[in-house]
Amino acid sequence: MLANFFQYEFLQNTFYTGLLIGLIAPLLGSFIVVRRLSLIADALSHVTLAGIAFGLLLEKKFAMGVITPFYTGMGFSVIASVFVEQLRRVYKAYQELAIPIILSGGVGLSVIFISLANGFNTDLFNYLFGSVSAVSRQDLWTIIGITIIVLTVLILFYKELFMLSFDEEHAVVSGIHAKRIHFLFILLTALVIAASIRIVGVLLVSALMTLPVAAAIRLAKGFKQTIILSVLFGEIAVITGLVSGYYFEIPPGGTIVMTSIAILLLSMLAKRFNMEISLKRVKQ
Template sequence: MIENLFEYEFLRNTFFTGLLVGIIAPLLGTFIVVRRLSLIADALSHVTLAGIAFGLLLEKKYTIGFLTPFYTGMGFSVIGSIFIEKLRSVYKAYQELAIPIILSGGVGLSVIFISLANGFNTDLYNYLFGSVSAVSRNDLYSILAISIVVIVILTLFYKELFTLSFDEEHAVVTGIHAKRIHFLFILLTALVIAASIRIVGVLLVSALMTLPVAASIRIAKGFKQTIILSIIFGEISVIIGLVSGYYLEIPPGGTIVLTSILILLLVIAFKRLHVSYAEKKVIQ
């Protein structure tokens, strides 16, 4: 793949996009996991699918150059995020209800748009499971822009988001605008999901946001270390997943997620060994 990387532009696009997604998905994912919102990423990815299906339908029936499935997907994801926040404030005592409502709504819309566009095609398959060959130069630039926006906003609002994630009541008492920060956060989530779908696909995007964090949370000391380790695990998964997906001719979504799971299992085993070694030492 390395020699082909210099030869073929599409591979370069995919590789660089993968590296970017490997940073922003686990970075935002750390906040998602500690706020116990892992399933929200899933709900949003299904709404994004509806947007993508809508874009594919538009492409097939009309020729609207700028409204590619990537952008319609992103649009739907952002609208879905706004709905989730609304639903979570309507059902304060049942905040998780927002997830099945938005998720099923997304799948329902997807089914309608897909059948209106006369069923499945390769494009849709690529969006579902990711692809090593589907990233255009424009996609790469858009994802680069999204990554910069996400990293800058997360850096600027890091302390507010961290404080809110840990203890919302205390954060509000000290004068932090919880609602605005929540809204910003869910908007970023929508953007990161839209950006990641090209590489890992709709069905597996939430895995790249949560699995590296699940591994790092087992061994990290503190929040910053959790973020750094999550990004390292995310990057390892993306690189190994993309390379193996390319050689095995499998959509990279599958190989990336399986690599993440492997890392997770290794970390759990390492932690267990470490703990039992420490216990033995104490007993002796």
């Protein structure tokens, strides 16, 4: 079955892209979950949808095919990430307000641009829920570049991100430039969300960044182990979603999410089973 899957170039592009997304989305998601910013992925994904709709509008109304919806979506996501950090500074005592503000703005712009672009079509549907045939070779190279950037930044600033995630006050006292690191982190999140839309879809991308992490937390004994397990679970979900999406002719995003939920449920059962065994040993 897998031999047939790799016979076309576009499927190869999709599979390699999926492997990269399965790596960087849960990897960055581990920090997002620990920092209690899970909803930031939803906010930025809705702004990305607005950017995609804007790109489709440029293509259809103004015949501007040079800038594809993929790149306009990425641009909108990066700009929104900058606004998130600005709003967090404005509302210092209520920093969580930045997320619903950006999310609401993204939804509003999406409705406007989708209406101007004559509503939903096949292209927009693929962006919403992912597609096994939408990834071009150029998209793959772009996502490879994003992956390199994400991995490089996380390796260079792992200590700073770790400290800010678990004890921000101590990190600031230690001399870490919290504002710069926060800004860099939110930019990475925007890039990863934009990169993931081809495979998972705009409406489901936040699930790939949080569900594998939620499953890993139930089994891991430390943060590094959480990262490793979340990446493993993310890769399993992506591969399952892509292969099933191709053979059953369904958008891969839904299968990726349902596979992630199944892994989460199994991890919860495994945790409960281990606890019951531990209790029996204690009683004995």
